[in-house]
Amino acid sequence: MKIKNIFFIALMCMSFIAKAQKDSIPTRVLDSVTVNTILKKNYYLTLTDGTSIFAGKKTNVLYDVTMEGNLAANVQRTAFAKIPGLKMWEMDGAGTQLNIGARGTDSHRCIEMNMRQNGYNTNSDEFGYPENHYTIPLEAIQEVQYVRGSSALQFGPQFGGMLNFILKQGDSTKPITVESNQTAGSNNFFNSYNAVGGTSGKINYYAYYDYRHGDGWRDNQAFNYHAYYANFQYNFNSKGSIAFQFSRTDYVQQIAGGLTDAQFNANPKQSVRARNFFQPEINIPAIVFNYNLSAQTHVQVLSNMVIGQRNSVQFINSPDIKDTFNTTINSYNPRQVDRDYYSGFTTEARLLHNYNFGNNTSTLVAGVRYFNEDTKRKQKGVGTTGSNFDLSLTKPYGIDLKLHTTNYAAFIENIFSITNNLLIVPGVRYEIINSSMDGLINNATSNVSYKNKRTFPLGGVGLQYQLAKSTQFYANISQAYRPYLYANITPATQLDKIDPNLKDSKGHDIDLGIRGNINHVFRFDINPYYLFYGNRVGLLSFKGSDSATHLLTTNIGNSVSKGVEAYTELIIWKQSYTSFISVFNSLAYNHSRYTSGTLNKAGINTNIKGNYVENSPDWIEKAGINFQYRNMNTGFQYSYTSKNYNDALNTVSSTNGVTGLIPAYHVWDWSFNYQITKQYAFAAGINNFTNEHYFNRRITMYPGPGILPADGRTFYITAKIKI
Numbered sequence: 001m002k003i004k005n006i007f008f009i010a011l012m013c014m015s016f017i018a019k020a021q022k023d024s025i026p027t028r029v030l031d032s033v034t035v036n037t038i039l040k041k042n043y044y045l046t047l048t049d050g051t052s053i054f055a056g057k058k059t060n061v062l063y064d065v066t067m068e069g070n071l072a073a074n075v076q077r078t079a080f081a082k083i084p085g086l087k088m089w090e091m092d093g094a095g096t097q098l099n100i101g102a103r104g105t106d107s108h109r110c111i112e113m114n115m116r117q118n119g120y121n122t123n124s125d126e127f128g129y130p131e132n133h134y135t136i137p138l139e140a141i142q143e144v145q146y147v148r149g150s151s152a153l154q155f156g157p158q159f160g161g162m163l164n165f166i167l168k169q170g171d172s173t174k175p176i177t178v179e180s181n182q183t184a185g186s187n188n189f190f191n192s193y194n195a196v197g198g199t200s201g202k203i204n205y206y207a208y209y210d211y212r213h214g215d216g217w218r219d220n221q222a223f224n225y226h227a228y229y230a231n232f233q234y235n236f237n238s239k240g241s242i243a244f245q246f247s248r249t250d251y252v253q254q255i256a257g258g259l260t261d262a263q264f265n266a267n268p269k270q271s272v273r274a275r276n277f278f279q280p281e282i283n284i285p286a287i288v289f290n291y292n293l294s295a296q297t298h299v300q301v302l303s304n305m306v307i308g309q310r311n312s313v314q315f316i317n318s319p320d321i322k323d324t325f326n327t328t329i330n331s332y333n334p335r336q337v338d339r340d341y342y343s344g345f346t347t348e349a350r351l352l353h354n355y356n357f358g359n360n361t362s363t364l365v366a367g368v369r370y371f372n373e374d375t376k377r378k379q380k381g382v383g384t385t386g387s388n389f390d391l392s393l394t395k396p397y398g399i400d401l402k403l404h405t406t407n408y409a410a411f412i413e414n415i416f417s418i419t420n421n422l423l424i425v426p427g428v429r430y431e432i433i434n435s436s437m438d439g440l441i442n443n444a445t446s447n448v449s450y451k452n453k454r455t456f457p458l459g460g461v462g463l464q465y466q467l468a469k470s471t472q473f474y475a476n477i478s479q480a481y482r483p484y485l486y487a488n489i490t491p492a493t494q495l496d497k498i499d500p501n502l503k504d505s506k507g508h509d510i511d512l513g514i515r516g517n518i519n520h521v522f523r524f525d526i527n528p529y530y531l532f533y534g535n536r537v538g539l540l541s542f543k544g545s546d547s548a549t550h551l552l553t554t555n556i557g558n559s560v561s562k563g564v565e566a567y568t569e570l571i572i573w574k575q576s577y578t579s580f581i582s583v584f585n586s587l588a589y590n591h592s593r594y595t596s597g598t599l600n601k602a603g604i605n606t607n608i609k610g611n612y613v614e615n616s617p618d619w620i621e622k623a624g625i626n627f628q629y630r631n632m633n634t635g636f637q638y639s640y641t642s643k644n645y646n647d648a649l650n651t652v653s654s655t656n657g658v659t660g661l662i663p664a665y666h667v668w669d670w671s672f673n674y675q676i677t678k679q680y681a682f683a684a685g686i687n688n689f690t691n692e693h694y695f696n697r698r699i700t701m702y703p704g705p706g707i708l709p710a711d712g713r714t715f716y717i718t719a720k721i722k723i
Helices: 003-024 149-153 261-266
Strands: 059-063 086-088 100-102 114-117 141-147 162-167 177-185 189-200 203-214 223-235 240-254 277-292 297-314 336-357 360-382 399-417 422-441 446-468 471-482 505-518 522-543 549-576 579-601 604-607 619-629 632-641 665-675 680-687 695-699 706-709 714-722
Touching: 149 422, 149 446, 149 471, 149 505, 261 706, 422 471, 446 505, 522 604
Parallel strands: 114 162, 522 579
Antiparallel strands: 059 141, 086 100, 141 162, 177 189, 177 714, 189 203, 203 223, 223 240, 240 277, 277 297, 297 336, 336 360, 360 399, 399 422, 422 446, 446 471, 471 505, 505 522, 522 549, 549 579, 579 604, 579 619, 619 632, 632 665, 665 680, 680 714, 695 706
16 A cells, blocks of 8 residues: 555544544634734744844745745745745746745755755755755745845855745644645646644644645656655753654656757747656654753754755757657667765754843854765766666766765854844854765766865854834845855866866855834835855866867856845735735846856857856846735735846857747736635635746756746645644
8 A cells, every 4th residue: 555545544534533532522613713914924034033143134034824826836936925036947837846046046956045944954965966856845834934145154155045944833732633735736736735733741743744746737747746744842841842853755757858949939838858757855854952051041953864866867968859769779769867865964053042231132142063965976877768767777877976075164143232222243154164076987987086175264244223113224244155066076078177276156245124014014125235256167168288179167257146125015905804905016136247257158268247147137026916805815926037048158049949048027826715614725726827938947957958948827726624
């Protein structure tokens, strides 16, 4: 019997147990009340939270009740709309990947963000290969915390900032609560989210199982996704607790592949790849320990592992090359097999202490981190000529590497309360990164051996001034750092060279802003910013001693991203807390350009000063209107993204679709929710209801190459029960 069926049977049994317990106790049914939480919850993080300081920083917070749209399909465009400036890569309707970037950073699997769940890291490798292959079902999220570049001091040096997903916990007032959301939609989409939680004595628990499948909007885009999570928290007393958590996501997804411009214009639903598949499996066991040493001192220790693999089998050529039957070998051509195996361990210990500074209370946060990760990378294996998902080999891997990263870090940050209204928040972080790589490349003919140790400090300072009871000014400057990746020091061919003086990327992020909330009717956050990104890595051409043209991986230039992020929300009509109309606007202007640089173009080194930074549009707009009347809620959302380019050369077009302009696009979404009773609810919606044909990603590698179209018009309906 499949595990999903076992879980479903167990869930139904627990539902009957919960119902029986409810019916066995005399109760009085009260009228349900829906409270307007839209403008009463914070939209930015408080001065401190747990063992973290957020004063004087650009922060955003979302809650489960404020995330809108099709959460069952992880539609990021609507769920994260109220965080201005996020650039999200949309390649399918599966919701199996999160692809988020901001301020000129790469969106690809959140590669330039510090990704966390319940406070601990989920990136596959923090530095050498920091892609995030683990994807949380959005229906499981209780709170989203996002800190921009100033997160570098407390969490890590990433330019994109820190994004932390806090998952739901068991009901503290009941021994058992059961939740089940069943969603069906276009293209044979189905998602089943089932959870159970509660509190018994000193134990709080919560667990979910999420199953999702569909055929996809495009041809050859079928997927099967599973996600599991269990959290058992033991509360010693009012001072401390320890939680044991386990998370897993795994899926097999057919990859429709990229298109040329001509193919996209003729039919964006088409696919010229039917034999390509992708399969990640990520397991994250974790222990979270919290203890209040006193009323003023709190300690937290987080330990977790990231264990898993990332596998793909593909006919990986540009879309103008057809994957056809080869009459010479009487079969299709062999596919390429790539496999990664991850084994990482992280421990962080953090302390927050409040103390008197003059006549005011100040706060100190300090912490240390140890990170150790091994990756076994096997790529360019010759796979089968078949059409199904099959990782078998007919010839050995062309790349067989062992990658290792060890990281030690320590930080200290302090809120100095100069007056009741003025806070100054300096901080410093110190990082030690040891990286090594050994193995074979070029079909096992070339040995690779690399070792490097980097040590560097990061500094920053923030300021916050309370202008009025609910209005504050904030400012922050903080350094950021991105070590070059393992891919940067792995030559693709024997003609490629790696600059022995290759440097890590360094820079800084500056924020100025004013935010506030007026009478819980109007709220705002307007934030100019400046991000300097130095020593970007790219390719230059040069003539070798053999007179052949070689490609050199080196530092090719610097970029600057500057602009304004502005969020406003207003209740334009209100009858009661359960009946109102609200509108929001989430606007970002981001001017990301190369301020210096040279890059290889067809064997000629070309100046790229003044060019757009890759995949960085000038304008990102999200706006919406929401109408709630008692237990019914409906809303429309508009999304706009201006043009951008997928390469630093700002190529306008190419015959194979791999490089070129990404045109501006507009998307409309509609959602509807109705709380039938306290236990039962219904939701529905239409994504992209004007059926806009657009794309926001061209790519030179997996899962393309070529244009990756976003979904056209799709619908969904959801039935919910919580008892």
